Amino acid sequence: MSDAPSRMVDRVVLILNVFERSTGALTLGQISVRSGLPTSSVHRILQQLVTARWLQRDDNEYTLGLRMFEMGSLVGQRRISDVARPFIQELCTRTGHVVHLALLDELDVVYLEKVGGALASELPSRVGGRLPAHCTAVGKVLLAYAPQPVLDRYLANGLRGRTSASITTEAALEAALRKIRDTGYAMESDEAVPGVACVGAPIFEYGNAVAALSVCGHRKLIRVDDLKQRVMWTAAEISRRLTVPARPVAVG
Incomplete structure (x- = not known):
């Protein structure tokens, strides 16, 4: 039986x-x-x-097996999105720009969240969509804090540009990643979409960069000095919430 x-x-x-x-x-x-x-x-x-x-x-x-890791990854993605969503909504409201939440997957960044602003419909990014990591602020942040073997595999595939401003050499990318690690934030201008600039920062969970967020807008309207602290503070708050154990729900 x-x-x-x-x-x-x-x-x-x-x-x-x-x-x-x-x-x-x-x-x-x-x-x-x-x-x-x-x-x-x-x-x-x-x-x-x-x-x-x-x-x-x-x-x-x-x-x-692979299915176990796929399911675990989905759970992690949903948790990051759930924790980050109210923060990126507020960041969008306060800045008036498009806000992205993304993670690194092989050679691309995958967008988990994309929140409004007048520019949203003009950007090629979409929830579930992909863009080459080295052409985006979120992607460069994640490459900057990725383990060396991950970065080595990325570089081994070559650096194809999306625009004439995209980084296409290892030396230029490595210099950009060093600057990100020194300052704690990334920026890109015209590298993914002509006329668009973004400021990004990493989201950490127990010391690992698991995601990144960015604020994007028309290049002439993006004020990096004004935005970088706000973006880094938001990313730090999301990181803090990810590493704080959930409180048990009181019963009765």
Whole structure:
């Protein structure tokens, strides 16, 4: 007789908890011993989890699969958006400019949020859309604080420009990233869209730059000296909220 649904779920949770406590690949025997489940049941469940991409099999060893990381990434993205949304709404209201929230994904920035301003419809950015990281303020911020292997992989793919003002050499990008690390903010002018300038700052979670925000507007209306402190303060507030544990909801 097959396992009842609730019993099967309990067993899947036990097996996934084994991986949570492990730092490497595990064999069928190790998973069975650590979960306390019969080898035959573990083998059957592992096959189903591999088919669903929750786990990955390499010879006789199992590791967490791509689907697990994809789901974890989605949860992280939603949490960042939920925390940041009221802050970027306020930043848009106070500056009158378009505000972006974005994260780094391979060679691009992916936009999680884009909040109004008269210029919004003129910009190519959209929620869920992508632009080359080195051509944007949010992207340059994230590259500046990315681990060196991430930056090395990015540079290995070359730097294609979107406009005549885009950075297209490693030396120019590395100089720009050093300046960002020194000042705590990034700016770009005409590099993604002619006539548009942006000021960006990083959002940190436990020391890692997980996202970035920017204020964008017509180049002649962007006052970097006026905006940089406001953008950095907003990014710092979002960072602080991300690292503060959620308060338990009182019951009764």
